[in-house]
Amino acid sequence: xxxxxxxxxxxxxxxxxxxxxxxxxxxxxxxxxxxxxxxxxxxxxxxxxxxxxxxxxxxxxxxxxxxxxxxxxxxxxxxxxxxxxxxxxxxxxxxxxxxxxxxxxxxxxxxxxxxxxxxxxxxxxxxxxxxxxxxxxxxxxxxxxxxxxxxxxxxxxxxxxxxxxxxxxxxxxxxxxxxxxxxxxxxxxxxxxxxxxxxxxxxxxxxxxxxxxxxxxxxxxxxxxxxxxxxxxxxxxxxxxxxxxxxxxxxxxxxxxxxxxxxxxxxxxxxxxxxxxxxxxxxxxxxxxxxxxxxxxxxxxxxxxxxxxxxxxxxxxxxxxxxxxxxxxxxxxxxxxx
Amino acid sequence: xxxxxxxxxxxxxxxxxxxxxxxxxxxxxxxxxxxxxxxxxxxxxxxxxxxxxxxxxxxxxxxxxxxxxxxxxxxxxxxxxxxxxxxxxxxxxxxxxxxxxxxxxxxxxxxxxxxxxxxxxxxxxxxxxxxxxxxxxxxxxxxxxxxxxxxxxxxxxxxxxxxxxxxxxxxxxxxxxxxxxxxxxxxxxxxxxxxxxxxxxxxxxxxxxxxxxxxxxxxxxxxxxxxxxxxxxxxxxxxxxxxxxxxxxxxxxxxxxxxxxxxxxxxxxxxxxxxxxxxxxxxxxxxxxxxxxxxxxxxxxxxxxxxxxxxxxxxxxxxx
Numbered sequence: 039x040x041x042x043x044x045x046x047x048x049x050x051x052x053x054x055x056x057x058x059x060x061x062x063x064x065x066x067x068x069x070x071x072x073x074x075x076x077x078x079x080x081x082x083x084x085x086x087x088x089x090x091x092x093x094x095x096x097x098x099x100x101x102x103x104x105x106x107x108x109x110x111x112x113x114x115x116x117x118x119x120x121x122x123x124x125x126x127x128x129x130x131x132x133x134x135x136x137x138x139x140x141x142x143x144x145x146x147x148x149x150x151x152x153x154x155x156x157x158x159x160x161x162x163x164x165x166x167x168x169x170x171x172x173x174x175x176x177x178x179x180x181x182x183x184x185x186x187x188x189x190x191x192x193x194x195x196x197x198x199x200x201x202x203x204x205x206x207x208x209x210x211x212x213x214x215x216x217x218x219x220x221x222x223x224x225x226x227x228x229x230x231x232x233x234x235x236x237x238x239x240x241x242x243x244x245x246x247x248x249x250x251x252x253x254x255x256x257x258x259x260x261x262x263x264x265x266x267x268x269x270x271x272x273x274x275x276x277x278x279x280x281x282x283x284x285x286x287x288x289x290x291x292x293x294x295x296x297x298x299x300x301x302x303x304x305x306x307x308x309x310x311x312x313x314x315x316x317x318x319x320x321x322x323x324x325x326x327x328x329x330x331x332x333x334x335x336x337x338x339x340x341x342x343x344x345x346x347x348x349x350x351x352x353x354x355x356x357x358x359x360x361x362x363x364x365x366x367x368x369x370x371x372x373x374x375x376x
Numbered sequence: 377x378x379x380x381x382x383x384x385x386x387x388x389x390x391x392x393x394x395x396x397x398x399x400x401x402x403x404x405x406x407x408x409x410x411x412x413x414x415x416x417x418x419x420x421x422x423x424x425x426x427x428x429x430x431x432x433x434x435x436x437x438x439x440x441x442x443x444x445x446x447x448x449x450x451x452x453x454x455x456x457x458x459x460x461x462x463x464x465x466x467x468x469x470x471x472x473x474x475x476x477x478x479x480x481x482x483x484x485x486x487x488x489x490x491x492x493x494x495x496x497x498x499x500x501x502x503x504x505x506x507x508x509x510x511x512x513x514x515x516x517x518x519x520x521x522x523x524x525x526x527x528x529x530x531x532x533x534x535x536x537x538x539x540x541x542x543x544x545x546x547x548x549x550x551x552x553x554x555x556x557x558x559x560x561x562x563x564x565x566x567x568x569x570x571x572x573x574x575x576x577x578x579x580x581x582x583x584x585x586x587x588x589x590x591x592x593x594x595x596x597x598x599x600x601x602x603x604x605x606x607x608x609x610x611x612x613x614x615x616x617x618x619x620x621x622x623x624x625x626x627x628x629x630x631x632x633x634x635x636x637x638x639x640x641x642x643x644x645x646x647x648x649x650x651x652x653x654x655x656x657x658x659x660x661x662x663x664x665x666x667x668x669x670x671x672x673x674x675x676x677x678x679x680x681x682x683x684x685x686x687x688x689x690x691x692x693x694x695x696x
Contacts (some may be wrong), residue, residue, distance in 0.1 A: 048539050051526070052484070052486075052526060053483060053484055053526065054484070063547055069613055141464075165649070244593070263474040263475075263476060263479040263480040264479065264480050264481055264482045266440055266472075266474070267472070267474060267480055267539075267542065268493070269440055269469070270440055270467060270471060270472045270498055271467060271468070271493060271494035271498075271542070271545075271546065272463075272464035272465065272466075272467035272468060272498065273464075273493070273497045274464070274497075277497060280481055281482075281493070285482070285484040285485065286483070286484055344397070
């Protein structure tokens with residue numbers, strides 16, 4: 039390393055670079071990112087698993103399918119032997135990755151394959167909803183906070199309207215209405231079964247929780263002297279927003295990203311569990327838990343496995359969010375290692 | 377005396393306090409009917425207690441605050457009425473230096489970018505910007521390495537130098553400095569004040585220097601305006617004011633300033649009470665409830681700023 043590079047490594051680090059370095063050293067971020075990376079990777083590999091390894095279709099019910107267990111051919115669904123003998127008991131976990139690793143659900147579908155496909159949907163919806171939420175919240179928060187006056191009043195009251203309803207109540211009522219009819223807004227057409235519906239609904243219900251703190255921060259930033267100085271040198275509003283205010287907002291927005299994505303994912307699972315989220319035959323972790331509800335006494339893994347995935351994902355997103363927050367704001371850091 | 381570059385006429389700023397539950401609108405008269413002329417190349421000091429409107433006055437001069445009434449005449453424009461867009465172009469002629477150098481620099485941008493920003497806003501090319509910024513940093517006494525550093529790597533005094541460099545980037549004629557050294561250590565204050573003086577000589581700058589520290593103001597100012605409750609109560613040459621203050625408020629203010637040496641024979645005048653609420657101004661002379669000389673006329677009639685010799689005083693019983 040030359041002397042110049044060396045001196046730059048000691049001095050003149052941007053606040054962003056310092057945060058990144060702190061984050062990289064943080065064990066919490068390493069652990070949570072590994073877990074997340076693993077879950078995302080296996081979810082993305084779902085088609086490979088279902089088609090080439092397990093040879094099952096995760097979406098079609100296969101009531102008369104058979105599989106090999108210990109060299110013997112067994113049916114995937116058997117007539118129930120408990121109680122009144124009604125219904126079926128699916129095969130339990132084989133713990134054999136080449137088929138029915140976690141057993142089958144009530145319609146003879148491979149739970150492991152559905153779990154991986156469901157993971158794709160849950161993660162896709164959670165991440166898209168989270169990002170839509172944060173982008174819209176940033177837009178609303180910055181405009182409301184910077185313009186103040188009547189624009190702020192209108193935007194803030196709009197947020198209050200969303201805020202006034204409990205998140206789940208709002209999400210459930212919107213979903214129930216929109217899932218049956220689809221959404222027609224001018225030239226925008228969203229069909230009843232589309233993923234766009236849960237994405238939009240979940241994204242919108244969380245907007246106030248992000249937009250309000252951003253608005254408050256912009257309100258205080260615009261009174262700061264460096265913003266006044268920018269006005270004083272004759273900068274345009276757009277210049278002030280993009281060059282002075284946004285760079286100071288971004289850190290708190292970054293803290294929101296993992297936490298809001300986790301919340302959106304949980305909401306998606308909840309809606310799907312109530313069968314007003316992802317529609318069959320598509321899977322999501324929530325719908326699989328719903329499938330597993332009927333089998334809870336005989337085949338508990340159908341419900342437990344997606345539950346575990348949800349918990350793991352949400353917990354690591356939150357852990358990562360904590361690590362990001364501590365890296366970006368040295369004042370709240372709990373350990374004094376930097 | 378040299379030309380007047382800025383003249384303020386009847387300048388006023390009211391803030392309306394109106395809460396949802398307020399029965400009637402209350403108006404704070406932060407600045408009232410201020411008339412001032414600022415001459416090319418001079419430093420006009422503005423002193424007063426906190427809350428007397430001196431910062432509001434300073435912010436109005438550079439139009440970071442919209443005046444309620446009055447004119448600010450600068451280079452043939454009335455800044456008080458100039459529309460936003462035209463004002464932006466005019467802003468390069470007058471700049472403001474802020475009190476708190478920790479708040480006046482965006483923590484997320486490099487010093488070089490901060491100093492170049494005014495040039496960028498006014499469309500100066502990249503190469504030229506860089507050259508001007510580096511020259512300015514050298515001029516305010518920072519070394520060239522500062523260009524790539526971030527504000528958090530500097531002390532208060534160094535940051536204030538950056539703030540000064542930014543204010544000078546556009547080559548302004550008028551600089552309004554709002555308590556530019558009050559946030560700094562006393563040992564650093566003198567360095568920064570000397571920098572102000574040096575730059576004034578080199579660049580022929582005109583300063584409006586707002587402060588509450590009388591020693592600081594005396595050190596830099598040619599003329600001094602004393603403000604009380606939104607009004608200028610006395611305006612005089614710095615030496616004249618310090619040797620023989622005519623307004624009772626100026627006398628009290630100056631007697632509060634500690635002086636070195638045993639030759640200080642002046643008696644300390646201790647004012648009774650607090651500065652009155654600007655919502656509810658006393659009738660007559662605003663200073664009458666605290667004034668040792670107050671008579672009946674002071675409670676009924678507000679004295680106008682009168683020219684007496686080289687100075688201007690707003691008092692019914694000035695000490696001459």
